[in-house]
Amino acid sequence: MKELLAGVRRRLRLAWAVATAELVGPVVAAVALALVLVGRARPWAWPEPGALAVGAVSAAGLLVATVLLRVPEAVAARAADRGLGTGDAFFTALELDARSADGPFAERVRARARDLGAGHRPADAVPVRLSRGRWLVVAVLATAAVALALTSNAQDGVRRRREAERRVLAGEAAKLREAAADVRGSAGPATAQELVARQLEELARQVAQAPDLAAGRQALDAAARDLSSRLTSGLLAEKAAVRGLDRSLAAAPLPGSGQGDAPAQLRAEAAAVAGLSAEARAALADRLAALAATQTAGDPQASAALAAAAADLRGGDTAGAASALAAAAAAQAAAAGDVGDQEAALAGLAAVAAAQDGLAAAGPAQGQGSNGQGSQGQGSQGQGSNGQGSQGQGSQGQGSNGQGQGQGSGQQGQGAGSPSGQVGGTNASQGSGTGGAGTPNGTGNNPSVGLQTATVFEPPPVGSDGQQLNAAGPQGQGPSQAAGKADGPTQRNSAQVPLADVLPRYAAEATRALNQLNIPPSQRALVQSYFSSLADGQ
């Protein structure tokens, strides 16, 4: 009997599993089908995996529950009695055993239970009956769900695109975190770096959690605007001025100031100026005047203080000169701190710009003609050479077509250089061409795309130091026009100036131009980085 009851317990588990599957199977299959249908109607990523999960979890849960199902022996005996129609023989025998009952019938009951147990199989006691109707429903619903899930639909492309976007967002977020770490590790004011680093980390979190590229772009644009707002238009000039003064004083320290950075030398000079001789004061005044001239564009306060110090020295007012030098030192220190803060913001802006570029390259522009204006085709400036007018070439203006493709092409800008070059002499003729004006017919909607290929005006490097500027090019093809006699070897003139002296002004001009052209923050950061690198490398 015990063996039969053990088998009956196993059969009861199986019967329970089948009955439960018949009970919940149609529901699970219906839910899975509903999820698949939702997945075909909406571009959500979770419905079809959810349908699979519902089926898998249900099956696994049923399996686990079946294994863990507790089937007491009394229940097995009861089931065996009912299934075999033994008239409660097994259950009564179990109870008699439990009570250790004796009497005229106890052993007879046990013996009868043993006989009945030996003559039957567990499958006879607990037949597993399948409900064909329910299983048919399950089969139909499950087949429909699988078929619909495997059949491609319009939402699959959307989901793939979103998945790709999610990967791009995650990648850019990782880059932003790396940039945050770089900002923390770079030289500069720690407070400003930490602020920017935290901002980048928060931005990375937002980008990582952004549901799509558009949301990521919005977060990046907002961050770029915020970081850009911390930059001043005169950053490059200020930086060039600050670094230039530092380097100038490092190369040629002020007399009696010893070594140290510019503020330290200026403060030391302020303390020592009273003890200088007249000749030394005159030389110092000239030096300070020259330094003041270099600071005019980038650091007007320091320039004014240096000029005042030079004037005081020339006027014999050593006390006033000392005060002015101290003011110059303070202005230089303040400017250096401000440059450091802005450089941190600029580094953050560069990281944001890179992320913006990454998102822009990853997916289609937000087109439909609503997000921007057609980029302007810019004609590059035509150049004439050697007194001969060359044909100015307009660069290709490009604009996205605004149809969600992110690409477009404008008509080629056209420029025409006027052949107004004049022969200046036999060895040096200078010419100048007027740059052609590009025809801005680009009709795209993504200004950034057009600007990515726009050229930036970069003047040719000035001749090397000490070299005479000669126009040694070949003779123009057109008929030359005599302009006069040659002047002989070209003399060194004022056009040959140290880069450090003109860079602040160039940088200021570039920044001003960028601001006027409504340049996107990413491109603005690019230009600023360029001039910043020039300032660092001078």
Added chain:
Amino acid sequence: MLTTITPEEYVERAEAIEAQIARVIVGQNELVRQVVLCLLCEGHVLLEGVPGLGKTQLLKTLAGAVDLAFSRIQFTPDLMPADILGTQVLEEDEGGHRHFRFRPGPVFASLVLADEVNRATPKTQSALLEAMQERSITVAGETRPLPRPFLVMATQNPIEMEGTYPLPEAQLDRFLLKVLVPFPPAADLAAVVERTTGDHRVDVEPVADDLILSAMVDLTRQVPAASTVVQHAVDLVVASHPDQPEAPEAVRRYVRFGASPRGAQALILAAKATALLDGRPNAAAVDVRAVAHAALRHRLVLGYEAVADGVSADAVVDDILAAVPDPPTGLRGAP
């Protein structure tokens, strides 16, 4: 002397009694089985049927098949309790002394046939109450035990209401089973006619005495019944009460009062005897359900709606059985 009997002998004796009855009663096997059940349970039985179906003959034959003291009481409206229980008579001995002596009535027998029990007045009917329940009577302040086994076998006619006194519920409850005597099938009826109109005389031989019957009654009570079987009997009785949540709609509508605890006792006791007679050493739920109609039909007090709708107690019991199935295992998918 204490007599023991084996289950096999139990079955043999019971079948012998049924065989003796079958020599007189044609067919009616279920009726005979239920009457014998009452004998083996030492439970009183009430036979109800229209006149001429052999109720009295069945009980007389049963009395002849067992070697027990038998008495028959024909209940009439003028029957008095003393006519059943016995009375005190004044006697004078040889010395001239007078004293009361109790003269036992017909109830002092092991088998008492109360024929047409509903024709006596309630006062006389109630004279049987103590005898049936306590198996003793009290006369003149003195309680006298009745012989063992003691079995009241009553008959009543359901169609003649004029001049009858329906048995009170308290007395009905004391009958173990109420057995309906059906009209015999045509084939059986032909055999009855043939058997009773010829000159063939059948003598019934006793096949069991009081000792054997007492041993059989004791053995019946020793049959084990599992807790689920007892619970099933209890569930049936509980479901017969209209104020119980388990009661089916028919009970709520037609039943005024459900079966008493004696109903559950009757179910289990009769089930035990049924199992034994079926050759099984334990009572089962199926045995309980087999005797449910006979054990419960006279214990249900039906209301006016039942009378108006023509609903019988058996129909209500059917609904109870349908509402309280053989208790399942409680496990999904299990038989």
